[in-house]
Amino acid sequence: MKQKAEPKQRLLDAATELFFKQGYHATGINQVIEEAGVAKASLYMHYPSKEALLLAFLQHRHETWFAGLHAATAKAKSPGKKVLAAFDYLQQKNVEEDFRGCAFLNMLSEVSDKEKEALAIIRSHKNELRSFFTQLLHEASPAVQTHVYLLFESAIVESQLYRDQWPVQEARKMVERLLGQK
Amino acid sequence: MKQKAEPKQRLLDAATELFFKQGYHATGINQVIEEAGVAKASLYMHYPSKEALLLAFLQHRHETWFAGLHAATAKAKSPGKKVLAAFDYLQQKNVEEDFRGCAFLNMLSEVSDKEKEALAIIRSHKNELRSFFTQLLHEASPAVQTHVYLLFESAIVESQLYRDQWPVQEARKMVERLLGQK
Amino acid sequence: MKQKAEPKQRLLDAATELFFKQGYHATGINQVIEEAGVAKASLYMHYPSKEALLLAFLQHRHETWFAGLHAATAKAKSPGKKVLAAFDYLQQKNVEEDFRGCAFLNMLSEVSDKEKEALAIIRSHKNELRSFFTQLLHEASPAVQTHVYLLFESAIVESQLYRDQWPVQEARKMVERLLGQK
Amino acid sequence: MKQKAEPKQRLLDAATELFFKQGYHATGINQVIEEAGVAKASLYMHYPSKEALLLAFLQHRHETWFAGLHAATAKAKSPGKKVLAAFDYLQQKNVEEDFRGCAFLNMLSEVSDKEKEALAIIRSHKNELRSFFTQLLHEASPAVQTHVYLLFESAIVESQLYRDQWPVQEARKMVERLLGQK
DNA sequence: GATGAATGAGTCTTCATTCAT
DNA sequence: AATGAATGAAGACTCATTCAT
Structure with missing residues (x-):
């Protein structure tokens, strides 16, 4: 209490x-x-139900997570720097939240196809994340945009798995190289 | 029954x-x-307990999954082809298992830090996967080895999320490019 | 709302x-x-409580039910006709209320001996019904008065049970015969 | 316990x-x-559910009640005596069960139309009771058979209502008269 | 080796009622 | 006079586990 x-x-x-x-x-x-x-x-x-509480949680998490992302990337001067700052945001979250990974991907493995609303929030969260990268990298090729997104995703998942920052750091380096050769 | x-x-x-x-x-x-x-x-x-059944499940899944991977990559003539065949294996599993993703990453989000044994199996499964790529790509740089692993991981996770093969196909193309420029 | x-x-x-x-x-x-x-x-x-609402309901039902009974029997020219009109009232209520039977007998089976006030209303409702027949049939024997009352009661209950008017119609015929031979 | x-x-x-x-x-x-x-x-x-327990209760009550009825009426020498013995059975049950009335009619007022199975047992119980009288009185007119049934039903209900044996005793007398004039 | 019956602690949800505003 | 928020107790039902046979 x-x-x-x-x-x-x-x-x-x-x-x-x-x-x-x-x-x-x-x-x-x-x-x-x-x-x-x-x-x-x-x-x-x-x-009205436990599931309603779940939806509220997902919605709330969605909002706070993106608020944090935008705050963390706001100061970066160029789109490329913003992208890299997103990876730094990940490291910060890992520390703050003890490497619990992505709330949405975690939930994805618990919900069945029946829980359409939860799935919808999960997918829209990730779509917004993809948009975030796509818009920042609008001058790059779609392949690069997707590449960055995929590396970002594995960075979260793998750092949760290993309880270590190395996947984020490695992914960040790869992105740096990717954007440098553009 | x-x-x-x-x-x-x-x-x-x-x-x-x-x-x-x-x-x-x-x-x-x-x-x-x-x-x-x-x-x-x-x-x-x-x-002796539900958890014991969980461990048996993980162990069993670990073995069958790798057996499938080795079978699917055996025919490929070169290490690079074997790596690409691994991505094809992913697509095959997605079809067979209706995009349920990775059993180990799914379980990762359900187990707490207390369930050390389950965590150990999950991590050793992924370590073996990393080894698989590292050994095949022993002539490439560690950065490339890790890069392939990370793309492989996001390929599973994202195809589960979107219930679609595109993440595997995109990741495969990126790996192809990565290995081509080596 | x-x-x-x-x-x-x-x-x-x-x-x-x-x-x-x-x-x-x-x-x-x-x-x-x-x-x-x-x-x-x-x-x-x-x-002040759910039970108070129950008492109000019973009281209200008591009043409206008897108001309906008196209205339905008012036009009948003789006591015997009035008694028969009471059975017609029953049929009318069955139609209007989809054969839900007698609110008081229904409640009788839900209340325990503790709820004295509810029991009192239920009993006084039935006493008034008995009086209704007794007064109309004051020239008949007490046995006939009671007989009519008992047939009236089974008419309600049995038409609820079978969701059909036949018990009322049969009871009405029996009463007709009973009063005819007087 | x-x-x-x-x-x-x-x-x-x-x-x-x-x-x-x-x-x-x-x-x-x-x-x-x-x-x-x-x-x-x-x-x-x-x-499997509370409702299943209800059905078992109704079925069980149906069987024991009729077993008691048949036992109580077995010794009577004539059909007419058997019918009257049924009313005596009612009085006996009232004493034993403290005037709780008919389990089936009581339940009738608690179940909705949705609970078809419960309704079916209730109706079949009463149909069997009607058959009991019809068969005993097969030499009498259908009107008399029904009349006896209706008086039997009100006898139960009204003795529950008044917590008194008089309705059974009165109904019994009416039946006696009814069968006497046959 | 295998089973159906039994269990205490737990699940999510709703009850009738009261309180601060 | 009227309300939405808050509550402890109870509702029906399921959990993972054990035991006698």
Whole structure:
């Protein structure tokens, strides 16, 4: 039980942390409400089901993650620098979040084809990420744009796997080379 | 309920299918034994716990996946061709398994740091995959070896995400270019 | 949610419909307030508890049912005709209310001996019905009066059971014969 | 918690008592298992749902009730005496079961049209009761057969309502007269 | 070696009620 | 007078595991 505040926000915060750390199915509603310090029925006041809470979590994560990305890349002077800054953002997140990887890819392996809404958010998140690179690299070839995206994705996944920054650092170097020879 | 055969094998088969399709936590012990056509206590005869079944699943998947990889790459005449054949193997698996992606990366997002044994199998699977590429490309630079590995990984993950072969095909082309300029 | 009007009346209307259709325990407070288009706390403003709402429902039903009975029997010229008109009233109610039977007997099977007030309303409703027949048939023997009452009661119950008018029609014929031989 | 015995039977016994005494919706699964002295999951081993338990209860009650009826009427020498003995059976049940009335009519007011199976058992119980009278009175007119049935039904219902034997006794007298004049 | 029955702790969800505004 | 938010207790049901046979 925690301090009093906006219950809906506390529930979302608790769910965000737990779903991300432990996964969706491994996290029980009881754990969420205890962490949030909120009564069980209050959860169902604000979210009609556990799945609704999942969707809220994904949406919220989507927004904060991109807000962080834009903040982290804002200062970079050129598109190429911005791209590299995105990799630095990844390293920062790894440190902050103890190498839990990508919340969306993690969820992808837990949801079935039935949960269309969750899948839609996951896909739209990644589409927005691809757009981010495509727009920055609009002068480069589509092949290079996709190449950068794919390296970014493996950078997240592999650093989660090895609990180490090397995949991000290696991928960053590869991107640097890729953009240099353009 | 299915036909009579080796119960232990049938349990492993059922678990393999269900854990891979639905995830570990989303799959109940009851579903496994029903699919296997085996009594509940029989499961615990052969596997002391659900987690033990998980480990057996991962181990089994590891072996069959690599057996498939070696079979699929055996006919290729050169190391470069073998690498490309690995990407073709990916496409084949996507079709066979309806784009369920990598069983090991999927499990990675469900297990916590506590489940050391599962993590160990997951990591050793990926290490063996890295070795596969490193050995084939022993004449190339370590950077290229890693680059191919990273593209291979995103190829799996992204084709699961989009339920489409394009990420494998694109990654394959990039690898082709990478190896061509060597 | 419905149009604005007297909240207290709307609550009673909603409860009347739902308690009668689904039963008391099968009807939740949330369903009542949603049907009534009223806030939850407003319900507890007007009725201190769910049981109070039940009592109001029974009382209201008692009044409207007898109002209908008196209206339906008013035009009949003789006591005997009035008695028969009561059976016609039953048929009319069956049509209007889709053979839901007697709200009071239905509730009788849901309330325990503890809910004295509800029981009291139920019994007083039936006592008034007996009086209705007794007064109309004051020239007949007590045995006949009771006989008519009992046939009336089974007519309601059995038409609910079979969802058919035949029990009312048969009972009506028996009463006709009973009164004819007087 | 009670003594060890066949759990399935104990569950049915507990459900029989509680559903009959309190009604279906007013009885929780927790109460049933506590009364039966059985674990929750054991209930769901034997009965897949609460509704399945309800059906078992109705079926069981149907069988025991008719077994009692046949036993109670067996000794009577003539069909007419058997019919009257049925009314005596009712009085006996009222004493034994504290005027809880008819389990089937009570349930009728709790189940909705959706629960087809429960409705089917209820109706078949009453059809069998009608058959019982029809066969005994096969020499009488259909009108008399139905008349007896209807009086029998009100006898149960009204004695439950008033918690008194008079409705059974009155109905019995009416039937006596009815059969006497035949 | 194999099983069906049994279990305590857990799942997600809804209950009738109260409170601060 | 009226409300949306909040709650503890209870709802039906499932979990992974064990045990007697």
